[in-house]
Amino acid sequence: MGSTVIGNNEELVASLVSKVLTELSNRCDQPSDAGDGLFNTVSEAVEAALEAQKKLLQMSLERRKEIIASIRKAVLANNERLAALAVSETKLGRVEDKIRENILCATKTPGVEDIQPTAISGDCGLTLIEHAPVGVIAALTPITNPTGTLINNSIGMIAAGNAVVFNPHPNAKEISAQTALVIHKAIVDAGGPPGLIGLVRVPTLDTAKELIEHPKINLLVVTGGKPVVSVALRSGKKAIGAGAGNPPVLVDETANIRRAAQCILDGASVNNNIFCICEKEVIAVEEIYETLIKFMVETGKVYLLTPEEAERVTKLVVTPEGKINGSYIGRDVQIILRDAGIHVGEEYRLAIFRAAKDHPLVWKEQMMPVLPVVCVKDFNEGVEFAVKVEQGNRHTAVMHSTHVEHMTRFAKEIQTTIFVKNAPCYAGIGLGGEGHTSFTIAGPTGEGLTSARSFTRERRCTLAESFRII
Known part of the structure; x- marks a missing residue:
C-alpha cells in the first residue's frame, strides 16, 4: 500500500500546532468539570466517569450505536489536524502514516456488534450469555500511538457499556487532550453523557499510580512497555496488558x-x-x-x-x-x-x-x-x-x-x-x-487483539425446563 501524499507546508502545520497549544494552555487555567472531558484531578475524572456510565446503561443500544458512529465521524473530520499535532509534539512517526493510523482506528474498531449475546438450549431449558460492562476503566496510553490508542480504546470500551479515564504518556499530553476533546464532544453531540471519557490534564507517574489504585476503578488497560504492564499486573485488579515485542x-x-x-x-x-x-x-x-x-x-x-x-x-x-x-x-x-x-x-x-x-x-x-x-x-x-x-x-x-x-x-x-x-x-x-484492528494487543495477559468484548464480564441467565421450542 502506497503512502498518502501530504503537502509539506511546514508554516501551516507550525501555525496550527501553535494555535492548538495556546488553546490547551488556556484551558488548564479553567476550573475542572465534566463539560469537556478534561479534569484537574484523578478523583474528579473517576467520579464523573462513574456517573456517566450509570447514565449510559439507562440508554438504549441504538443510542450507544449512535454515540460510536458520532465518534468515528468526528475523528475522521479532525484526522489531519490530530496527525500533525501528534508528530509535532512527540517527534515520533510520520504525519501521512498517523493519518492512516487514525482512519484505521476510526473505521475498523468493532462497536456494539462485538458484544452480541449467545444462547444455549437443550432438554433442560434455555441459557442466555451476555457480555456486561465492567464499569469504569483506567487506561494508560503510550507516547508512540497516542491518537490511535485513545480512539481505539474509547470506541471499544464505550461500545461495551463502560466509561474510561485515560492517563496518557506525559510527553503526549497535548495531543491526547486534543483527541479526548474531539471524542468527548462527539459523545455529547450524539446525546451521550458528559464525562463518559475523561483525561487527566497534567498526566504524571503519580496520577497513573493514583488511577491504578483508585477503589472505584474496575479494570486496568495498559498499553506500553514491560515496566508499566508489570505494575498493573501487581495491582490486585483485573488488568489487560499490552507489552513490548521484537518481531x-x-x-x-x-x-x-x-x-x-x-x-x-x-x-x-x-x-x-x-x-x-x-x-x-x-x-x-x-x-x-x-x-x-x-x-x-x-x-x-x-x-x-x-x-x-x-x-x-x-x-x-x-x-x-x-x-x-x-x-x-x-x-x-x-x-x-x-x-x-x-x-x-x-x-x-x-x-x-x-x-x-x-x-x-x-x-x-x-x-x-x-x-x-x-x-x-x-x-x-x-x-x-x-x-x-x-x-x-x-x-x-x-x-x-x-x-x-x-x-x-x-x-x-x-x-x-x-x-x-x-x-x-x-x-x-x-x-x-x-479482521478488526486493535492498538492494545494484549499478549502478556492473553486477550490478544482487544475489542469491545475484551472490556466486559460474562453474565449468564438460565431458564430451566422451559423455552426450548424444538
Missing part, C-alpha cells in the same frame, strides 16, 4: 523475493517503526539473502549502509550501556543518518545493513527505521534463530514464503499473538488485512 521477519528461499522486499520496506518504515508490530529484524536464508537486499534497495526508498556506516549508526542509536537511545526512536531516517554523518535524500524511508547474529539491534526493540538483515544457512536455522530473538514476547512475527509446511512450522514454533504471512506487519491489525 522477526523470516524469508525463505521459496518466497516471492521482490514482493517480500516491498512488504518489509512498507512494514518496517510505517510511522518510522514505532508500532510494536513492526518488523524489527530480517532473517533471510543464505540462498536469497543478497537478492533480498538488492530488491529492497531497488525500491528506491531503502538506503543500504556500508559496514563502516552501520558501525557509526549503531554507536549513535545504542548507548554504551547497551540501551536504545531514546532520542532517535520514531525519527525520520534522514535525521538518524545525518547525525551519524550520512546525508540522504527525502525519498528514503528506511536504512538497512548486513548484521551479525549478535548485533544489538537484532536483539533490541529499536523502534526506528534502521533495520538489521541477518543471514542464516537455511530455513531450520532461521526458525531457531527467529524464536530466540523474539525472546518469548509472543507479540508478532512475519514470514515470507510459498511453502505451506514452512509457514505452519514457524507459526507453531514462534507462538506469537499475531503471525503475518506474505504481507507487511500491519496487515495483522487490519490495515490491508482482514
Whole structure:
C-alpha cells in the first residue's frame, strides 16, 4: 500500500500546532468539570466517569450505536489536524502514516456488534450469555500511538457499556487532550453523557499510580512497555496488558523475493517503526539473502549502509550501556543518518545493513527505521534463530514464503499473538488485512487483539425446563 501524499507546508502545520497549544494552555487555567472531558484531578475524572456510565446503561443500544458512529465521524473530520499535532509534539512517526493510523482506528474498531449475546438450549431449558460492562476503566496510553490508542480504546470500551479515564504518556499530553476533546464532544453531540471519557490534564507517574489504585476503578488497560504492564499486573485488579515485542521477519528461499522486499520496506518504515508490530529484524536464508537486499534497495526508498556506516549508526542509536537511545526512536531516517554523518535524500524511508547474529539491534526493540538483515544457512536455522530473538514476547512475527509446511512450522514454533504471512506487519491489525484492528494487543495477559468484548464480564441467565421450542 502506497503512502498518502501530504503537502509539506511546514508554516501551516507550525501555525496550527501553535494555535492548538495556546488553546490547551488556556484551558488548564479553567476550573475542572465534566463539560469537556478534561479534569484537574484523578478523583474528579473517576467520579464523573462513574456517573456517566450509570447514565449510559439507562440508554438504549441504538443510542450507544449512535454515540460510536458520532465518534468515528468526528475523528475522521479532525484526522489531519490530530496527525500533525501528534508528530509535532512527540517527534515520533510520520504525519501521512498517523493519518492512516487514525482512519484505521476510526473505521475498523468493532462497536456494539462485538458484544452480541449467545444462547444455549437443550432438554433442560434455555441459557442466555451476555457480555456486561465492567464499569469504569483506567487506561494508560503510550507516547508512540497516542491518537490511535485513545480512539481505539474509547470506541471499544464505550461500545461495551463502560466509561474510561485515560492517563496518557506525559510527553503526549497535548495531543491526547486534543483527541479526548474531539471524542468527548462527539459523545455529547450524539446525546451521550458528559464525562463518559475523561483525561487527566497534567498526566504524571503519580496520577497513573493514583488511577491504578483508585477503589472505584474496575479494570486496568495498559498499553506500553514491560515496566508499566508489570505494575498493573501487581495491582490486585483485573488488568489487560499490552507489552513490548521484537518481531522477526523470516524469508525463505521459496518466497516471492521482490514482493517480500516491498512488504518489509512498507512494514518496517510505517510511522518510522514505532508500532510494536513492526518488523524489527530480517532473517533471510543464505540462498536469497543478497537478492533480498538488492530488491529492497531497488525500491528506491531503502538506503543500504556500508559496514563502516552501520558501525557509526549503531554507536549513535545504542548507548554504551547497551540501551536504545531514546532520542532517535520514531525519527525520520534522514535525521538518524545525518547525525551519524550520512546525508540522504527525502525519498528514503528506511536504512538497512548486513548484521551479525549478535548485533544489538537484532536483539533490541529499536523502534526506528534502521533495520538489521541477518543471514542464516537455511530455513531450520532461521526458525531457531527467529524464536530466540523474539525472546518469548509472543507479540508478532512475519514470514515470507510459498511453502505451506514452512509457514505452519514457524507459526507453531514462534507462538506469537499475531503471525503475518506474505504481507507487511500491519496487515495483522487490519490495515490491508482482514479482521478488526486493535492498538492494545494484549499478549502478556492473553486477550490478544482487544475489542469491545475484551472490556466486559460474562453474565449468564438460565431458564430451566422451559423455552426450548424444538
